[in-house]
Amino acid sequence: MKLPIYMDNHATTPVDPRALEAMLPYLTQTFGNAASRTHVFGREAAAAVEKARKQIARLINADPKEIVFTSGATESDNLAIKGVAWMHRQECNPGNHIVTQPTEHKAVLDSCGRLEKEGFEVSYVPVGTDGLVNPDELGRALSERTILVSVMAANNEIGVLQPIREIGELCRERGVLFHSDAVQAVGKVPIDVQAMNIDLMSITAHKIYGPKGVGALYVRHKKPEVHLAPLIDGGGHELGMRSGTLNVAGIVGLGKACELSMQEMMEESRRLRALRDCLKHGILSRLEGVHINGSMERRLPQNLNLSFDGVEGEALMTCLDGIAVSSGAACRSMASESSYVLRALGTGEDRAQSSIRFGLGRFNTQEEVDYVIGRVVEAVKSLREFALLCPERQ
Numbered sequence: 499m500k501l502p503i504y505m506d507n508h509a510t511t512p513v514d515p516r517a518l519e520a521m522l523p524y525l526t527q528t529f530g531n532a533a534s535r536t537h538v539f540g541r542e543a544a545a546a547v548e549k550a551r552k553q554i555a556r557l558i559n560a561d562p563k564e565i566v567f568t569s570g571a572t573e574s575d576n577l578a579i580k581g582v583a584w585m586h587r588q589e590c591n592p593g594n595h596i597v598t599q600p601t602e603h604k605a606v607l608d609s610c611g612r613l614e615k616e617g618f619e620v621s622y623v624p625v626g627t628d629g630l631v632n633p634d635e636l637g638r639a640l641s642e643r644t645i646l647v648s649v650m651a652a653n654n655e656i657g658v659l660q661p662i663r664e665i666g667e668l669c670r671e672r673g674v675l676f677h678s679d680a681v682q683a684v685g686k687v688p689i690d691v692q693a694m695n696i697d698l699m700s701i702t703a704h705k706i707y708g709p710k711g712v713g714a715l716y717v718r719h720k721k722p723e724v725h726l727a728p729l730i731d732g733g734g735h736e737l738g739m740r741s742g743t744l745n746v747a748g749i750v751g752l753g754k755a756c757e758l759s760m761q762e763m764m765e766e767s768r769r770l771r772a773l774r775d776c777l778k779h780g781i782l783s784r785l786e787g788v789h790i791n792g793s794m795e796r797r798l799p800q801n802l803n804l805s806f807d808g809v810e811g812e813a814l815m816t817c818l819d820g821i822a823v824s825s826g827a828a829c830r831s832m833a834s835e836s837s838y839v840l841r842a843l844g845t846g847e848d849r850a851q852s853s854i855r856f857g858l859g860r861f862n863t864q865e866e867v868d869y870v871i872g873r874v875v876e877a878v879k880s881l882r883e884f885a886l887l888c889p890e891r892q
């Protein structure tokens with residue numbers, strides 16, 4: 499076994515060597531601009547992009563025409579939310595109300611925040627102590643002014659799986675568009691935009707063993723046809739929804755990553771669930787005062803999020819040198835502020851401050867899990883002993 503051990507796969511994943519192999523020719527020999535259809539270089543690049551569109555669409559049961567390439571899920575979330583809101587305003591359609599929930603990624607929350615400053619209204623439906631939105635409560639937040647609901651498929655800190663199918667059904671019945679940030683769920687658990695009545699869905703390559711800086715937005719074409727105002731003006735690429743020269747190699751990597759996930763999802767989930775359960779049992783059976791954050795029943799197989807009584811998450815991470823885990827989302831891992839996701843569950847500040855997120859991935863092994871269990875148990879015990887000996891240093 500080699501150190502360091504990477505167990506922070508919700509922050510990002512390494513590129514699968516098979517995805518890298520598929521990408522490489524598009525950086526060197528087949529480097530054409532996919533919009534240059536007048537010569538073979540451009541046509542080959544365009545063909546590779548269309549192949550990737552099909553690979554992505556197949557994974558989520560969409561039509562390839564419904565896939566819009568972006569620079570990643572931050573952009574996809576912005577395009578979905580602001581695109582719907584601005585199009586509404588542009589067409590002078592009635593309604594200015596958006597419904598979301600407080601444990602969304604910042605890309606969703608801050609897009610909504612921006613729209614609030616522009617005069618849109620946003621409702622935040624609270625989550626329960628398990629981290630889940632209650633669809634009935636969400637239904638009560640909808641009004642005739644509601645234009646969009648945005649609820650993530652899987653949370654990036656606690657891995658809980660929101661009741662997307664129920665929310666999709668509700669939105670369809672009420673004639674409201676439904677966006678889901680499915681970054682952490684796509685390729686990990688089955689997602690079907692038809693069966694789940696999803697109208698817009700954000701995807702990113704770097705959470706599914708593809709490269710960073712490339713993602714996609716699923717935009718429903720039929721029943722209903724979704725219209726978006728673009729965020730970026732320019733050459734009118736991606737049916738006018740996202741101008742800019744396509745990142746062909748990145749897109750090929752995303753397509754290949756989706757194809758691999760589709761083939762391997764079931765087996766990989768089974769293996770990672772067993773590893774995650776082993777990690778959970780190994781820690782919980784050897785330590786008192788450990789709490790699981792979020793529902794264990796409705797959760798990604800790859801995720802475990804624990805709080806340790808009397809231990810600061812940051813201090814624990816320092817003791818775990820050589821093991822990459824995190825105390826929350828990557829985008830706020832430099833901030834000392836505790837997790838807003840855990841605070842939204844009502845865990846209390848102490849538990850939010852003492853949390854560690856374990857994100858298992860394709861390349862983790864049983865040996866690594868056994869090693870991590872030993873190190874976590876040892877580190878928590880010594881931090882607690884130190885706190886008893888030197889209470890003034892806490």
Ligand code: PLP
Nearest residue numbers: 570571572603605654679681702
């Ligand atoms: N949404 C969720 C749930 C995420 O976990 C992330 C990544 O951290 C993003 C959006 C942003 O994705 P990207 O890094 O592709 O912009």
